[in-house]
Amino acid sequence: xxxxxxxxxxxxxxxxxxxxxxxxxxxxxxxxxxxxxxxxxxxxxxxxxxxxxxxxxxxxxxxxxxxxxxxxxxxxxxxxxxxxxxxxxxxxxxxxxxxxxxxxxxxxxxxxxxxxxxxxxxxxxxxxxxxxxxxxxxxxxxxxxxxxxxxxxxxxxxxxxxxxxxxxxxxxxxxxxxxxxxxxxxxxxxxxxxxxxxxxxxxxxxxxxxxxxxxxxxxxxxxxxxxxxxxxxxxxxxxxxxxxxxxxxxxxxxxxxxxxxxxxxxxxxxxxxxxxxxxxxxxxxx
Amino acid sequence: xxxxxxxxxxxxxxxxxxxxxxxxxxxxxxxxxxxxxxxxxxxxxxxxxxxxxxxxxxxxxxxxxxxxxxxxxxxxxxxxxxxxxxxxxxxxxxxxxxxxxxxxxxxxxxxxxxxxxxxxxxxxxxxxxxxxxxxxxxxxxxxxxxxxxxxxxxxxxxxxxxxxxxxxxxxxxxxxxxxxxxxxxxxxxxxxxxxxxxxxxxxxxxxxxxxxxxxxxxxxxxxxxxxxxxxxxxxxxxxxxxxxxxxxxxxxxxxxxxxxxxxxxxxxxxxxxxxxxxxxxxxxxxxxxxxxxxxxxxxxxxxxxxxxxxxxx
Numbered sequence: 001x002x003x004x005x006x007x008x009x010x011x012x013x014x015x016x017x018x019x020x021x022x023x024x025x026x027x028x029x030x031x032x033x034x035x036x037x038x039x040x041x042x043x044x045x046x047x048x049x050x051x052x053x054x055x056x057x058x059x060x061x062x063x064x065x066x067x068x069x070x071x072x073x074x075x076x077x078x079x080x081x082x083x084x085x086x087x088x089x090x091x092x093x094x095x096x097x098x099x100x101x102x103x104x105x106x107x108x109x110x111x112x113x114x115x116x117x118x119x120x121x122x123x124x125x126x127x128x129x130x131x132x133x134x135x136x137x138x139x140x141x142x143x144x145x146x147x148x149x150x151x152x153x154x155x156x157x158x159x160x161x162x163x164x165x166x167x168x169x170x171x172x173x174x175x176x177x178x179x180x181x182x183x184x185x186x187x188x189x190x191x192x193x194x195x196x197x198x199x200x201x202x203x204x205x206x207x208x209x210x211x212x213x214x215x216x217x218x219x220x221x222x223x224x225x226x227x228x229x230x231x232x233x234x235x236x237x238x239x240x241x242x243x244x245x246x247x248x249x250x251x252x253x254x255x256x257x258x259x260x261x262x263x264x265x266x267x268x269x270x271x272x273x274x275x276x277x278x279x280x281x282x283x284x285x286x
Numbered sequence: 287x288x289x290x291x292x293x294x295x296x297x298x299x300x301x302x303x304x305x306x307x308x309x310x311x312x313x314x315x316x317x318x319x320x321x322x323x324x325x326x327x328x329x330x331x332x333x334x335x336x337x338x339x340x341x342x343x344x345x346x347x348x349x350x351x352x353x354x355x356x357x358x359x360x361x362x363x364x365x366x367x368x369x370x371x372x373x374x375x376x377x378x379x380x381x382x383x384x385x386x387x388x389x390x391x392x393x394x395x396x397x398x399x400x401x402x403x404x405x406x407x408x409x410x411x412x413x414x415x416x417x418x419x420x421x422x423x424x425x426x427x428x429x430x431x432x433x434x435x436x437x438x439x440x441x442x443x444x445x446x447x448x449x450x451x452x453x454x455x456x457x458x459x460x461x462x463x464x465x466x467x468x469x470x471x472x473x474x475x476x477x478x479x480x481x482x483x484x485x486x487x488x489x490x491x492x493x494x495x496x497x498x499x500x501x502x503x504x505x506x507x508x509x510x511x512x513x514x515x516x517x518x519x520x521x522x523x524x525x526x527x528x529x530x531x532x533x534x535x536x537x538x539x540x541x542x543x544x545x546x547x548x549x550x551x552x553x554x555x556x557x558x559x560x561x562x563x564x565x566x567x568x569x570x571x572x573x574x575x576x577x578x579x580x581x582x583x584x585x586x587x588x589x590x591x592x593x594x595x596x597x598x599x
Binding site: 023122123125126127128129130131132133134135137138139140141142143145211214215218221222225226227228238241245248249252255256258259262263266267270271274 | 300301304305307308312313315316323419423424426427428429430431432433435436438439443530531532534535538539542553554556557558560562565566568569572573576577
């Protein structure tokens with residue numbers, strides 16, 4: 001490669017970076033920071049976020065406790081930092097299993113059609129007739145409260161959205177020339193699905209997954225708030241808000257700050273998703 | 287039009303069967319004797335025997351489903367373990383506050399979202415449009431239950447304008463008591479509705495009849511209001527109908543924040559008391575509500591838009 005072409009490659013790389021929507025850049029930076037806090041925070045702090053210090057109960061924000069303490073004297077900031085890994089984990093475990101199940105079923109339904117398609121899509125119609133939140137709560141109610149059961153419930157309900165999305169995309173994509181070419185080459189269905197169709201339909205699923213991630217963090221913390229997800233004394237933001245609510249008039253910080261943490265994380269991922277959607281739309285146009 | 291509605295109803299049958307099937311299977315998710323699982327802490331030998339007979343547990347699963355359906359169709363949803371009352375009367379007592387709240391939140395959503403969407407659609411890519419876009423991103427990032435608590439703190443405790451919780455007795459009471467909860471739910475739905483309304487308005491503004499109206503020399507205001515807004519109202523209503531599931535989800539959690547004696551509060555309360563017949567019934571009622579609202583949205587479309595009527599026949 002000549003010097004000039006390297007320079008050109010570099011400048012085009014810089015251009016692509018500069019062309020990124022600002023929402024994507026800001027979202028990426030924020031998400032990076034949040035993940036860093038969730039991963040490194042607990043290692044640096046290495047305290048027990050559930051240990052009681054009753055003598056320090058309900059202290060307002062100060063230099064000793066930046067965001068104050070809760071009714072058990074636990075530092076709110078420390079619990080928020082520990083909560084970051086819980087709430088990110090909630091988002092992840094509520095997104096990935098439904099995505100894998102939904103993408104697989106939707107991909108197969110779209111690719112093969114027939115009775116599989118009919119049964120799966122009618123099943124999806126029925127699941128969608130329930131308000132998402134209500135059906136998740138009903139399933140958690142039967143399985144019993146707790147994070148694992150919440151993940152199971154979300155997987156049972158949440159796969160439908162991914163299945164519908166991927167099925168639609170596959171239906172369109174399987175008509176494309178590159179799929180016919182792959183067929184002519186004699187590739188097996190599995191290879192066509194995984195190596196040819198999946199990369200082409202993954203973008204939309206990814207955009208959807210980012211907004212789904214936001215909704216799931218809100219859902220997970222809501223269930224924590226209602227006592228159906230993470231359980232006290234776990235440092236989960238929804239649980240913290242539920243605890244803090246009882247002291248709202250004396251110590252609003254115990255409620256306000258965990259909520260702000262949720263807003264910041266949700267905002268970061270929303271920006272990321274918005275930017276991602278923008279980039280993909282641009283690519284579609286090209 | 288009647289044939290259209292009849293056909294729409296016919297399509298509902300498989301969904302209705304599926305919905306009842308899911309509600310039926312719900313308590314059978316756990317392996318073992320469903321009657322034992324359902325009764326849980328409420329278990330007594332007499333109740334167990336009664337439930338066995340009631341659920342028809344000595345029959346096959348399909349037969350059990352038919353028994354269940356037969357009872358549902360007769361309006362018998364079982365007896366609540368906690369309240370010792372028939373579930374159907376429990377649910378019908380709790381339905382009005384929930385419906386009131388849902389309607390109130392929908393009205394507030396429309397009042398805010400529709401004018402904002404018009405502004406954003408008229409001045410595309412302006413500051414206004416950017417504001418609308420950011421409102422969407424920001425709005426979907428707010429946890430409703432937390433916002434509700436902050437509202438209580440701000441507008442019921444610090445500035446005692448609204449009651450902290452409850453439902454009230456008269457219609458005016460309801461309007462006052464439910465304002466903060468309805469506003470909280472609306473704030474969660476406005477971003478979704480706003481974005482969809484903006485898109486549909488942009489389509490309407492580009493339509494040929496808008497050009498015709500302008501070419502006739504009608505004043506811009508008349509063009510916008512008589513031709514633009516009127517045609518955009520319909521998609522706007524649909525957007526609200528499509529989002530009924532989110533509205534209900536919001537209602538369930540917000541009723542628990544503001545202590546409103548509706549179905550959502552009943553549901554969470556029944557979950558903590560493992561009152562399965564009530565959980566089943568509330569889940570079923572919410573699903574029926576979603577299906578009915580979707581049907582009503584379709585019917586409304588039919589009534590308001592003569593073109594749909596023509597194309598259906």
